[in-house]
Amino acid sequence: MIEIQSFASGSSGNMYTIFDGETKIMIEAGISIKRIKQALDFKVSSLAGVLLSHSHGDHSMSIEDVAKMGVDCYMSDSTATEVGIEHNRVKTIENKKQFRIGTFTILPFDVQHDVKTFGFLIQSDAGDKLLFATDTYYIKYKFQGLTHLMVECNYSQKILNENVDSGRIHEFLRKRVVKSHFSLENMLVFLKANDLSKVQEIHLLHLSDTNSDEAVFKKAVQEQTGKLVYVP
Numbered sequence: 023m024i025e026i027q028s029f030a031s032g033s034s035g036n037m038y039t040i041f042d043g044e045t046k047i048m049i050e051a052g053i054s055i056k057r058i059k060q061a062l063d064f065k066v067s068s069l070a071g072v073l074l075s076h077s078h079g080d081h082s083m084s085i086e087d088v089a090k091m092g093v094d095c096y097m098s099d100s101t102a103t104e105v106g107i108e109h110n111r112v113k114t115i116e117n118k119k120q121f122r123i124g125t126f127t128i129l130p131f132d133v134q135h136d137v138k139t140f141g142f143l144i145q146s147d148a149g150d151k152l153l154f155a156t157d158t159y160y161i162k163y164k165f166q167g168l169t170h171l172m173v174e175c176n177y178s179q180k181i182l183n184e185n186v187d188s189g190r191i192h193e194f195l196r197k198r199v200v201k202s203h204f205s206l207e208n209m210l211v212f213l214k215a216n217d218l219s220k221v222q223e224i225h226l227l228h229l230s231d232t233n234s235d236e237a238v239f240k241k242a243v244q245e246q247t248g249k250l251v252y253v254p
Contacts, residue, residue, distance in 0.1 A: 032228055037057075040144065050075060052082060073096050104137060156174040167217065168221055174209075176199070176230050209243070226252070
């Protein structure tokens with residue numbers, strides 16, 4: 023079974039690891055290298071690779087530091103350009119072209135954001151299949167046989183609209199959030215459209231500090247799916 027650890031999730035930084043008993047992969051490097059080292063118990067060499075979904079700093083902050091420490095870093099060519107990284111440990115990947123990291127087979131797929139962003143379908147040789155998707159307002163694909171989900175659930179349309187009405191946030195920010203991030207409502211539609219029969223865990227990622235409610239989100243997803251739900 024895949025072991026998922028979330029060390030940071032949100033606009034202040036993102037960093038996760040997955041481990042299938044043989045291969046450990048880090049997803050995102052959006053916190054300081056000091057915190058990354060601490061999260062890994064100072065065993066950076068235990069990583070078989072790092073997946074980077076896109077170039078925004080809360081996901082990419084320390085990617086160059088990780089590469090300099092000898093870890094292969096996988097990202098799109100446009101993400102590498104936007105981050106400004108040139109290193110022999112950078113491995114560029116392409117939309118819908120599978121590649122391997124240890125005992126994992128990984129399929130990058132495009133999601134909708136304000137920069138080029140990949141989600142990842144990650145399958146272990148042991149049979150587990152994990153979906154990772156963050157910083158997107160829409161996922162157009164459907165997936166079969168998933169066992170684990172790590173998907174953004176950034177905001178609730180209700181809470182966001184209430185914050186606009188109260189003047190807590192400006193209308194232009196509301197429009198940006200709607201066109202950049204996955205809402206609870208869209209998450210529930212996405213879950214309903216996909217095969218969850220084998221799903222063991224659902225991890226809700228990247229909750230907004232002001233436009234979300236952890237307890238409400240967790241309850242809504244649990245009630246619809248009947249699955250174990252975690253919020254980092």
